[in-house]
Amino acid sequence: MRTRLDHLVTSALQQGSAVPAFTCYDFTTALAVVGAAEESGLGAILLVAPKTAATPNGLRLISALRGLADAASVPVAVQLDHAMDLNVMADAVAAGADSVLADGSSLPYEDNIALVVSARALLGPDVVLEAELGDLAGDEDRAFGADKSGASVAGLTDSAQVEDFVARTGAQLLAVAVGNVHGKYKGDPQLRWDVLQDIAVRTHIPLVLHGASGIPAEELVKAAAMNVGKVNFNTELRTGVLATLQKQLPGHRADGENLQALLGHWTRTAKDFAAGTLATLTR
Template identity: 40%
Template sequence: MLTSTQELLETARRNAYAIGAFNVYNLEGVKAVVEAAEALQSPAMLQLHPSALKYGRSPLVALCLEAARAASVPISVHLDHSTSAADIQDALTAGMRSIMADGSPLPYAENLAFTRDMTALAHRYGAVVEAEIGRISGIEDGLTIAEKEAKMTDPDQAVEFVAATGVDALAVTIGNVHGEYKSPPRLDFDRLARIRQRLSIPLVLHGASGLPAEMISRSIQLGVCKFNVNTEVRQAYMATLAGQVCGDDEQDLLDVTQEAIAAMRSVIMEKIRLFGSDGKAHQHQTPYAAMLLHAQT
């Protein structure tokens, strides 16, 4: 069932688990996420990076929305890391009701202004808005952010930012990175605790690929209720394709795609269990369409 991101995050926060937001690029990725969520009776999020949106445009959005509607578990569809007002408008027009307005590459004042404007726009569509202050290092979908450019989220600044922009969720930078961790992760949990004490909105942690279980658990205890996952799922897909293409020349195309879906599904199921959302689908019983109808009456 297509469900509001806000409902997913608020329910997860109340019940001390987190929602997995998995980046998808095509039908195989969408099927892997939905099948994994259904197998474990878990809520989940289908997430499109701007590069995926540029590649698939409205047909890919329509695919994600229809897959969410047809799923037997709560699923929301989210635009990740968008720095473009035009792309955010396109996503909203195409039916997406959850977006990340990412002004983190900008100086703080410009980030605030961009996020405030995009939040006002998205809220006119009834959409949920995630934003970010601080900047996460690493590589995702070809975008590189050097360690020297990364900046931790300041707790006091976070309070000011949320109050000024009206965002619904905040992605925090506490030592997490996009892509692979080149050394053992070191997260600043004291910083996370201070942010949680000052803010009541849901907190998000990007760069969950490669984080050990104990760090995931502690982050959830300190208020994180959404984890973004991309790298490990994408690697499973690419490794399977490489192995199959270089193997049997007579392998059927659908057999290859089924293998790729199975490999991604396995990674996603592992993450769902790690985030503690398995078996929690029954806690999310309000389809998004019903929520919209209720809001209009």
């Protein structure tokens, strides 16, 4: 059943766990994620990247994911990820997204606040807004992550700004930069637990960790105890599916095979990853 993203996250936090959010560039992956969620009896979040949402077919994908969420036997929310363009936000919500990350984290502080306030004014009170404070290194859609220097102090969320930022934006979730990066980690991720702890005592709204691919399971569980109720996965899911397709494709003759066998491999890879993640977060 389609569920408000903040309600989904809050109820998971009450059980001591976080909800995984998976970037879906296509319907096959989304079906696999929801299938894994249904088999585990747990909720999940479907993320749509802003570049996807900025196209007419991307908006159709959002509508399809909304239908999938409506029909699911477990709580599922659909979120537009990392959006800066108000028109894209409005289109995504009209197409069926019930939550938006209004991401002004690359802007000066006051402009970041202004973007979230504008998003709220445009989208209305029923759309769940996530905001981001701090500068996350790496590229969301590519596997080139930042090295550990990407998690330099300069990019970390300034915990001293958190109370003001949350109060003035009215955001319902806060994405933070505490040493997490988008893409692949070079070396081991070094989360700044001191910064996360400092943020967690300054706001009661759920926190969000982007770039969770590559962060050890036990650290995600530990983060959930510090009010991190949503963890975003893109890299591991995407590269896992691509690796499977690369491996399987040479065995599929174009003149003799149907697509179903290949889609089956795709689905199994995505489903196994989602199922493993769900199990990890709730153990």
